Amino acid sequence: MRAEDLSPAQLRHVFGSNLRSLSASARSISALCVELGINRTQYNRYLNGEAFPRPDVLYRICSHFDVDARILLEPLETIQRASRVGAIGEISRLLSDLDMLDIPQQALPEGAYLHYRVSYFVPTEISCTLVGFQRDSHGVMRLRGYMPYASSDRIGLPRAAAARRFRGVAFRQLMGFSFILSMERTPLMVLGGFEPSYLGQENFYFGSSVSTQDVLSPAPILLQRLEPGVAAMIAVRGKIGIHPRAHYSPLIRGYFDKHQPA
Incomplete structure (x- = not known):
């Protein structure tokens, strides 16, 4: 139902519900009223959907909670969702203006890849994850994968x-490509970049990344493009997970040995 179709009583109910949600994090309603300079009895009337605040009082409420006057008309979750979508739209427009989403096919072919990095948990071991890169209907290169059991268990x-x-998105850069990804159910994000042809191997990309789990210094990373087909996927099954460095080829473990912190 649109806001203009709501009755005054229904609008007061919307505002009261929003105000209760915003006030839930306060130390106490009494302390909040003191901070806002609003009479406690009157504030209770707002909370109960019995009254609307005057414009000057509404301004103090909106300023305190960093929201706008839409809390009078729309449910709080709708306002917050719209704000998030708006922010994402601004980011997308910025990237589009900079032409960073246009990655040539030869720079990053679609398909399955293995992503290698030093294990977060055991520095002498290497974590290997299967990642898929695929362009969406707008030509944006998206990446998707699953944290290995060995990591999720820990x-x-x-x-x-x-x-x-x-899930994540890849962006064009001067050499190779960069990416940003995030976990869907865990507050973990990773930002990194790759350059092509590690040691002349066209199916290997080398680079570094930082994450919200480990932000002190960039971590070396490798990406290996797999040949298309089920056979290639079966052949690399044993690499996925967390294994001692000796489990991997000299090319892979040599890259991480070379970048071992002093």
Whole structure:
């Protein structure tokens, strides 16, 4: 139902519900009223949907909670969702203006890749994750994968695919490409970049990344493009997970040995 179709009583109910949600994090309603300079009895009337505040009082409420006057008309979750969508839209427009989403096919072919990095948990071991890169209907290169069981078990995530899934977007850069990804169910984000042809190997990309789990210094990373087909996927099954460095080829473990912190 549109806001203009609501009765005054229904609008007061919307405002009261929003105000209760915003006030929930306050130390106490009494202390909040003191901060806002609003009479406690009158504030209770707002909370109960019995009255609207005067413009000057509404301004103090909106300023305190960093919201706008839409809290009089729309449910708080709708306003917050619209704000998030608006922010994402601004980011998308910025990237589009900079032409960073246009990655040539030869720079990053679609398909399956193996992503290698030093394990967060055991520095002498290497974590390997299967990642897929695919262009969407707008030509944006998206990446998707699942945290290995060995990693999710260590941080207490369920083994269900939805709990381990991550998604991201790749961007064109001067050499190679950069990316940003995030977990769907865990507040973990990673930002990094790759350059092509590690040691002349066209199917290997080398680079570094930082994450919200490890932000002190960039971590070396490798990306290996797999040949298309089921056979290639079966052949690399044993690499996925967390394994000692000796488990991997000299090219892979040599890259991480070379970038071992002093």
